[in-house]
Amino acid sequence: MQTLLPLRLEDLCFEARGRGIIQGISLEFEAGSRTVILGPNGAGKSVLLRLCHGLLAPTSGRVVWNRSGAANGRHRQAMVFQRPVMLRRSALANIAYGLKLAGVGRSERQARAQRALEELGLAQLAGRFARVLSGGEQQRLALARAWALEPEVLFLDEPTANLDPAATREIEAAISRIGAAGTKIIMVTHDLGAAKRLADDIVFLHEGRVLERAGATRFFKGPASREAAAFLQGELI
Amino acid sequence: MNAVRRLLLAALLAAAHFAALPAGAQQKFITVASTTSTEQSGLFGHLLPIYAKKTGVQVRVVALGTGQALDVARRGDADVVFVHDKPAEEKFVAEGFGVARREVMYNDFVLIGPKSDPAQVAGGKDIVVAFGKIRAAQAPIVSRGDRSGTHSAELRLWKMAGIGLAAARGPWYRDTGSGMGPALNTASSMNAYILADRGTWLSFKNRGELTIVVEGDQRLFNQYGVILVNPAKHPHVKKELGQAFIDWIVSDEGQRAIAGYKIGGEQLFFPNAKRG
């Protein structure tokens, strides 16, 4: 099968109520690395992620996948949201639901869902109802639901923003494992700690524009832009 | 309405039909459009079981005002009408909606009023004089106002008393537009006069201060008639079953059954069918 990546953004713009949220972004995401989109609140990070995933349509510009008709291959991408949305059914059934929509046959669904739960350390919660799980467990379940789809690209929007440190560690460990298994990770965060722990390379976003694109080590050592430097200093920009 | 919507509607109706189907097998029945006075006086509750036992035919009575009952029959929604407004019935037959009118029974109207009797009509034998006094005293009177047989009778009495309602109308004249029972409830709660049929009055429980103030005038005569709806106008009318019911009710047996209905020892309806 032809791979989805690289993903190319061509002069992408997005306006809402006359305000330019994303103002002319051109970028390319290669397979393999874990890319973190970093920036202060309101920089347009989440919107950019949704444009990439196809949840929003750009006002102008294009999102181009290597394989044409990638929208039909939606299940080759997956997304985990800041607040996990769980269906009123068991943890296992939540994962199986995603697989069903991806066209996975009934018999295979159960096995794959079970494997995904085990992978995220949730096997003992399989029969529990998803909505009564703790926030950390729900987010891990959301990750399991995404992982079960065996996506080529996994988008993550502030996946640990609402979690306590222990839950955050578990999620980040899982993201690392998924990345290591060959899935392209594209994660949005405004949390410097998370970015340092997970990023191979950084896209620094500010007021709807990409100010910097660099390897993580280089970026954290010496950012090129004044805004990125200020952000790293913990200033409010 | 396009074909799809018609189809959906039909499906919906079929579902409705199925869902509400009674458990037992469908019994033979006819639909009779009749008046609230016959239904609410309990006459049908007395007659119909006798008829059902004899013939196995269920008589379904839809109780309405006479005007409404005749309208329902005009639309073909009843097999037989059983009402009490001779002029309206004759018009119904003349228009071709009914086959032939048979007289069945009579009772009488009574003037009901509060015991305090503000118009000083109690004990009188002349209903037209009583109406004149009510008008003169502007004592409150409740009218059915619903084109029922009782309403027609009331309007005839005003005319006989030489009172033009259009001009004389005032707060004393309460036009309620309701059935006999609701109108009696209204009269009871405001201590007003009201023209009622004796049958409904006898079976009415919420009398309060009301009592009969005028009765026995021959102009209060209340004739009931029965008519088969014309099968030539409405082919689905159950001609045989309907006619069988009419034949029974004017027969000696039916007439005896009518005479046998009593409340508290008092006979409510007096059979007077002519031999046909």
Add this chain to the structure above:
Amino acid sequence: MGAGAQALTHAAELLVTLDPGLVQIVSLSLRVSFAAVVIATLAGLPLGATIAVARFPGRQVLIVILNALLGLPSVVVGLAVYLLLSRAGPLGSMGILFTPSAMVFAQAILVAPIIAALSRQSIEDAWREYEEQLRSLGAAPVQAGLTLVWDCRFSLLTTVLAGFGRAVAEVGAVMIVGGNIDGVTRVMTTAIALETSMGDLPLALGLGFILLSLVLALNAAAQVIKEAAQHRYG
């Protein structure tokens, strides 16, 4: 003895003796309204879900109309259905006027907008929460609609009950299209209207108490189920 106490005594007597007339009337009330709600749900729920999830021109107008239909007077529905089912009307040949089927039909028309409008509201609220997730998983609109209906099942239970309450409590429509025929189309509400017009107010009120208790019991049961389910499923 006051009217209220008399009414209670009447209600108790009817219940204790299990008056056969009463049993028939209550059972017909429940059967007719149940059938009507089933049909109204089959029609109203998909409509509500579609309006909640789909975006199309005229959607806002449709929502306003649906909400307005919540206040549809039952006599108007009764009259319209009467004219439709009357022998002289377009569906007269079915011959179901003055039968329980006609009552089911009228009540279904009365209740369908309630189910559609209220389910639209709860499903749209859920859609706001679920939309991105479901679209991300690749759910087609119909699939998303079905998923939302299933996930809202407990609040939709309340919606259906509201519809049942309206159906079982209305008198205008069933009176006109049913005709209040003793033993055939007489239900709780038309029986109450009849007793009222015969001036037997305590008996009418007693029947009213029974109707109220039935509706109350049903709602209490639904509430218990809903609470338990909410606790379990979150």
